Amino acid sequence: DIQMTQSPSSLSASVGDRVTIxxxxxQSISRSLNWYQQNPQKAPKVLIxxxxxxxxxxxxxxxxxxxGTDFILTITSLQPEDFATYYCQQGYSPPWTFxxxxxxxxx
Amino acid sequence: QVQLVxxxxxxxxxxxxxxxxxxxxxxxxxxxxxxxxxxxxxxxxEWMGWINTNTGNPTYAQAFRGRxxxxxxxxxxxxxxxxxxxxxxxxxxxxxxxxGSSYYNFFDPWGQGTLVIVS
Numbered sequence: 274d275i276q277m278t279q280s281p282s283s284l285s286a287s288v289g290d291r292v293t294i295x296x297x298x299x300q301s302i303s304r305s306l307n308w309y310q311q312n313p314q315k316a317p318k319v320l321i322x323x324x325x326x327x328x329x330x331x332x333x334x335x336x337x338x339x340x341g342t343d344f345i346l347t348i349t350s351l352q353p354e355d356f357a358t359y360y361c362q363q364g365y366s367p368p369w370t371f372x373x374x375x376x377x378x379x380x
Numbered sequence: 381q382v383q384l385v386x387x388x389x390x391x392x393x394x395x396x397x398x399x400x401x402x403x404x405x406x407x408x409x410x411x412x413x414x415x416x417x418x419x420x421x422x423x424x425x426e427w428m429g430w431i432n433t434n435t436g437n438p439t440y441a442q443a444f445r446g447r448x449x450x451x452x453x454x455x456x457x458x459x460x461x462x463x464x465x466x467x468x469x470x471x472x473x474x475x476x477x478x479x480g481s482s483y484y485n486f487f488d489p490w491g492q493g494t495l496v497i498v499s
Binding site: 274305307309311316317318319322323326328360362364365367368369370371372373374 | 415424425426427429430439441442475477480481484485486487488490491492493
C-alpha cells in the first residue's frame with residue numbers, strides 16, 4: 274500500500290498568513306494527489322485534485338503543486354473559515370490512502 | 381444538485397450488526413463508484429473500500445475484509461454498508477462519497493456521515 278505522510282501535523286497561524294502543508298508519498302504517484310478540507314463536525318470537501326486543479330467553487334487562495342512523491346498545498350492570505358483540518362489522498366492505486374491530516378489552528 | 385444522504389446515528393451493543401445507507405440523488409447512480417470511509421473519534425480518514433455501482437463489485441481495504449459488506453439497491457439509488465460482530469473500536473463516523481472521476485479518483489460529494497456508537 275502507498276503511505277501518505279503529511280507535515281506538519283498541526284500549525285498555528287493568523288488571519289492573512291500564508292500557509293503551506295506538505296504531503297509525501299511512499300512511492301511515485303505521478304500527479305494523482307487530491308486535497309480535502311474538513312471543518313469540525315462536517316464531512317470533508319475536495320479542494321484540489323490531480324495535484325493542482327482547483328475544484329469548482331473553491332477560492333483561488335488555495336493552490337496545489339508537486340508531482341512524483343512530494344506535494345504542497347498552499348493557502349495564501351488565510352481566512353477565518355480556513356481554520357480546519359486538511360488531508361491529502363492518493364488516487365494512483367487502491368487502497369486510495371489518506372495522509373494523517375494537518376490541523377490549522379488560530380494563533 | 382448532486383447529493384448523498386446517509387441514514388441516522390446508531391447505538392449498538394458489542395457483537396451486533398449495523399446497516400448504514402447512502403442514498404444518491406442528482407446524477408445517474410450507476411455511472412460513478414462509491415467509497416466508504418471511517419473516521420474514529422478525533423482521528424483521521426481511513427479508506428474502507430469502494431463499490432462499482434455498475435457491476436456491484438466491491439473492493440475492501442485489508443483492515444475491513446471479513447466483517448464489512450458493501451451492497452447496492454440500484455432501484456432506489458442507494459448503497460449500504462453492513463458491519464457485523466461490532467466491537468467498541470468500531471465506534472466512528474462512517475462516510476460514503478462518490479468517486480468524482482475514475483481518472484483522478486477524488487471523492488466528491490460526501491454524505492453527511494453516520495455516527496455509530498458501540499457500547
